[in-house]
Amino acid sequence: MSLFPPRSSKPILLLVLLLILVMSISLMIGGFSFYPTDVISRLTEQQWFILWEIRLPRVLLAAVIGAGLAISGVALQALFRNPLAEPGLIGVSSSAAFGAVFVIVLGGALWQEVTVWQISVAAFLLASFSTAMLYVIATRQGHTDVALMLLAGVAFNAIFGALTQLLITFSDDTQLRSALFWMMGSLANLSWFSVGMVSVFVLLATLGLWRLVKSMNAFLLGEHVSLQMGYDPKWFKWQVMGLSALIVGVSVSMVGVIGFVGLVVPHMIRLWVGADHRLVLPLSALGGAILLVLADLLARQLLYPSELPIGLLMALLGGPFFLMLLMTKRQLRISSVQRKRL
């Protein structure tokens, strides 16, 4: 197990405190607000119920899913050696959503009772499949073609989006509602069971990826370089694909597609502490948790009493951010071309 690099304790501590603060605020604000001065013993039974059965699992789930999505973004970015790789952007999430909807519609027709496990496994399988496919398409001889990766992502999003909509035309009313939910993403109406399940899988996958932080660093230098530095790139690739697909699959099967967390958070973290994965991975996990808890709070409060699907909100916030990222990349490229000409 690798150790944290020096000077890492301060940023981690800072984000942990921030996360606790954001989570407490999110717990207190809502259709029914609490104040820090409210002593817990003075809460009524109904207040307890709201806090314990509705708000706490939701806040925890937002934190875990946010952390997971940010981590899977970091892992995919290392795999593709490019900071623009993100499960939502390159179609991994939408393929997982298709898997989930497919099982709901088909399973609903064939064997009536569809379990959470079946949905999760389908989402995981589709997520693994599309990650592997994308890697095969975009990477030749250890080099990733970024344009090809993003374009293949566009194609994947289109294909799986269309397939999901096709399924929706065949589905009845309740199925329709849940299919829409998977496409837009929502943290509403989830139980302690889902919190537990997501937490276990995200934690396992995170530990698995944490073992690989040094290889991730080396992999950024190129597949052949990581081999020369003593890491086995083949085994590394399988692990990263599997573990990130596990996170995306489980998250999508619980809350649907929530994009851009894996893009925005690692990017900000890298601007702050550099590209070393031993820092980027844990800090992105914390950052992702903070971002999604905040976004969930916004989604609940912005149009109160109705609720904005959090996937839509993240797309509305993340889309412009992505464009901004592309613009600065373009500027960098133009300025470097100019410098070469001079």
Add this chain to the structure above:
Amino acid sequence: MTLLSTIQVTNLEVRIANTTLLSHISCEFKAGNIYTILGQNGAGKSTLLKCLSHEMSPSKGEVHWDNRSLEHFSYAELACQRAVLSQSNELAFSFTVEALVQLGEEVVQRPCTEASLVVEAVLTVCDLIPLRHRDYLTLSGGEQKRAQLARVLAQIWPNSPAKEGGEDFCGKWLLLDEWTAGLDIKHQQSLARYFKQWASQGLGIIMVLHDVSFAAQLADRCLMLKSGTVFADGDVNQVLTQSILTEALEMQVQVECDSKTGRPNVSPRLLL
């Protein structure tokens, strides 16, 4: 003194999709020498280097390091013994020069105090001290090359060289693919001096070069490849002759023996 490390190549053949890149390659590399692999574009120089570093597995034949087949080494084991600078290096993430070098240093388990010394030494050798906090992506091509070279050197840099005399590079190998490309002459020359010094301390250096006159000044032995086979193999004096260079590289060249150094003085001539 420990036995000098050797790399033995026997009857190597590399075929990819019905194209034969290398065939019937047999040669030997002994640590403590500087080897250059010469040849035209597509002669198989980089392929041979990739086989030596176990990045590529040959279709036939074998590479032995100290009488042990390369196939029996783990990647981690090899990483502590040899470092490789590839022809192309891609990096789309902003690492500082120092952080990049640390990546190479971390390949080997070292005590903490040792680690920072190694990074410092390597940065000094590659003249990167003024650039250490710069973002790699903002460096010029030649500076990036030096940063990558520093990262590679850190991987095999000996622990506390001062304490144990000059033998610390023993058993280590440095494989360089066109390391001079993009470097200015000053840095080519200062690094070449270091290479000489380390070779005398037991480091084995194998480099692919295009600059024959530079090779003539630097190398101890040359391996000349032509269309995937060994054209000539031997001391610089034996290989860098007018006839071999004209035939193998198809270049217009004048070779004289430098009476002071005893090395061939190779001057490519542009006949217009």
